[in-house]
Amino acid sequence: MEPAEGPGALGFHGDEEIIEVVELGPPGPDDLADEMEDVDFDDEGAEEPDAEAWETEDDEGVEDGMEAQDDSEVTFSLHSASVFCVSLDPKTNTLAVTGGEDDKAFVWRVSDGELLFECSGHKDSVTCAGFSHDSVFVATGDMSGLIKVWRVDTKEEVWSFEVGDLEWMEWHPQAHVLLAGTADGNSWMWKIPSGDCKTFQGPACPATCGRILPDGKRAVVGYEDGTMRIWDLKQGTSLHVLKGQDGHQDPLTCVASNQDGSLIMTGSVDCHAKLVNSATGKVVCVFKMESMAPKAPAGKGEEAESNSVESLGFCNVMPLAAVGYLDGTLAIYDLSTQSLRHKCQHESGIVQLLWEESSAVVYTCSLDGAVRLWDARSGKMISEYRGHSAEILDFAVNKDASIVVTTSGDHQAKVFCVQRPDR
Numbered sequence: 001m002e003p004a005e006g007p008g009a010l011g012f013h014g015d016e017e018i019i020e021v022v023e024l025g026p027p028g029p030d031d032l033a034d035e036m037e038d039v040d041f042d043d044e045g046a047e048e049p050d051a052e053a054w055e056t057e058d059d060e061g062v063e064d065g066m067e068a069q070d071d072s073e074v075t076f077s078l079h080s081a082s083v084f085c086v087s088l089d090p091k092t093n094t095l096a097v098t099g100g101e102d103d104k105a106f107v108w109r110v111s112d113g114e115l116l117f118e119c120s121g122h123k124d125s126v127t128c129a130g131f132s133h134d135s136v137f138v139a140t141g142d143m144s145g146l147i148k149v150w151r152v153d154t155k156e157e158v159w160s161f162e163v164g165d166l167e168w169m170e171w172h173p174q175a176h177v178l179l180a181g182t183a184d185g186n187s188w189m190w191k192i193p194s195g196d197c198k199t200f201q202g203p204a205c206p207a208t209c210g211r212i213l214p215d216g217k218r219a220v221v222g223y224e225d226g227t228m229r230i231w232d233l234k235q236g237t238s239l240h241v242l243k244g245q246d247g248h249q250d251p252l253t254c255v256a257s258n259q260d261g262s263l264i265m266t267g268s269v270d271c272h273a274k275l276v277n278s279a280t281g282k283v284v285c286v287f288k289m290e291s292m293a294p295k296a297p298a299g300k301g302e303e304a305e306s307n308s309v310e311s312l313g314f315c316n317v318m319p320l321a322a323v324g325y326l327d328g329t330l331a332i333y334d335l336s337t338q339s340l341r342h343k344c345q346h347e348s349g350i351v352q353l354l355w356e357e358s359s360a361v362v363y364t365c366s367l368d369g370a371v372r373l374w375d376a377r378s379g380k381m382i383s384e385y386r387g388h389s390a391e392i393l394d395f396a397v398n399k400d401a402s403i404v405v406t407t408s409g410d411h412q413a414k415v416f417c418v419q420r421p422d423r
Contacts (some may be wrong), residue, residue: 023032023225024321035180046263070387072406072414076113078106083407084127085394095152096405099126105140107152110398110405110415117155122146128169128245133174137177137192141169147180149192156193158193167206174216179233181207187221189233200231200238208252213278214261223250228266231282241283248272250308258314263322263335267309273323275335285338289325311352315360318375324350330364342379346372351392356401363404371404371416385416 027148040153046243081101088110089095095116099105101133105119105126119129119140128141137158141147145163150156165183172179176192185202187210205224212219218239219231226248230240236317248268255266264276273287289307309325317336328361330353333339360376369388389411397418399405 025027033329033354036110040352041317071385071416072387073182073417074110074113074386074415076413076415077109077411078115079104079411079413081411082390082393082409083411083413084125086336086396086405086407086413087130087270088396088398088405089131089135089138089152090133090399091131093215093219093403095135096137096396096415097129097131097132097140098407098415099129099140099142100407100411101125101301105129105141107150107155108136110403113415116152117150119148119150119157121148121157121160128180130169130171132171132192133173137171137176139169139171139192141166141180145182147178149178159195161190161192161195161197161338162247163188165296167208168210170210170212172212172216173214179210179212181210181221183207185217187231198236199235200229200236202229203227205243209255211255211264212259213257213264214259218278220255220257220264220266220267222255222268224251224269226250226268228252228255228264228276228279230264242274242276242281242283242298243376246274246283248274253309254311256313259316265312265314265323269308271307271325272314273309273321273333274398275338285340286293287321287322287323287331287333287340289329309322310350313353313355313362315355315362315376316357318360318376320360322353322355322362322376324353326350328366330362330374332362332374332379342376342380344379348391352395352404354395354397355398356397357399363395363397365395365406367391369408371395371406372417383418385412387416 072249073338079102083100084097085099087097096110098108103122107116122142125143126140126142130370131138137149139149147161149159151158163182167181169180181187183206185204187200189198189205202223203225207221208224210221213408222228222307227243229238232239248267248270252268257264263280263414266274271289272418275284307327310326321333323331330344332342334341346366350364350366353364362374362376364372371385373383388408388410392406395406407413
């Protein structure tokens with residue numbers, strides 16, 4: 001099959017229904033933001049605002065308009081390298097914590113980008129950061145496995161601990177308890193700030209992703225060998241192990257649960273997303289995405305084959321789940337019929353997706369530096385926000401879905417105000 005012509009054209013295999021193809025062309029000159037001062041054109045992140053050298057009349061040479069348009073309200077630029085992670089404080093949604101490749105983490109105010117305090121003392125890239133359920137504590141974790149917890153109001157470090165290489169970290173939804181997974185296959189649980197500790201021993205390979213279920217009593221952990229375990233946090237025992245046919249063929253990349261915790265979804269490098277009943281540990285169905293649009297011919301040092309599930313999540317208000325793939329596909333699945341409902345194509349890989357808390361709207365961030373909002377009922381794109389001059393690496397949405405905070409390889413974090421005509 002010949003690769004499809006044109007920027008928005010897509011080819012599908014005959015057995016797949018095209019429900020909606022949304023064209024995402026580069027923005028026209030009218031879309032380009034007027035203010036160019038904040039734009040960092042140099043990939044190396046040069047500090048000097050060298051705006052004079054750039055003609056603002058036309059966007060020749062600015063690839064895909066990626067660097068020309070800035071829809072953000074606030075830019076946080078204290079990081080000096082890629083910013084890997086961001087979380088908002090759950091209680092007020094007024095504070096953000098970001099961690100970066102510069103071995104630094106900062107807590108700052110979303111309204112104006114004002115620094116509250118630096119979470120100092122890390123000696124490796126800070127890849128995990130998040131607030132406790134009540135916003136009393138903030139935890140930061142670096143790749144080498146050093147985890148630190150700070151009290152937000154006093155800005156003081158209250159606890160730190162060193163584990164093996166850190167893969168993921170998450171706060172308990174109702175308690176001052178922190179869970180983390182490491183490259184040696186262990187998952188760790190600590191009470192904060194006492195530091196009381198429990199470990200959950202997985203297979204002898206990295207615990208690549210994990211999520212505490214909404215009941216606060218169980219956690220689901222995915223591993224590099226394709227297995228998944230549901231752990232009883234109190235007993236320290238595994239309730240269910242999914243492996244072999246029930247597991248994945250390749251490492252797990254992400255895991256999510258629905259609002260009541262009855263269903264779990266796991267995603268993997270094998271391009272499958274598995275829906276699992278959390279009470280029985282049985283696989284309910286498998287969403288496969290092998291027959292994709294024809295891959296672009298391998299070039300520019302890329303492998304044509306590489307695709308994987310990068311992110312997934314459940315809708316709270318309809319029986320829908322969203323799966324984001326490295327090849328740029330956003331798939332919306334109908335859980336009641338266990339079928340593909342929409343396929344929304346991005347021009348570059350999806351890094352992460354999040355559902356709005358109280359509507360059927362999915363947010364995606366991608367390697368092209370844009371945040372997009374999709375109506376999962378129609379499969380149509382609602383809006384698109386740009387401002388980063390490199391890929392977006394993480395993002396967070398506040399509770400009322402009015403603000404998106406993004407982090408990027410351009411060394412910046414940005415705050416976007418989301419305006420929706422339908423609200």
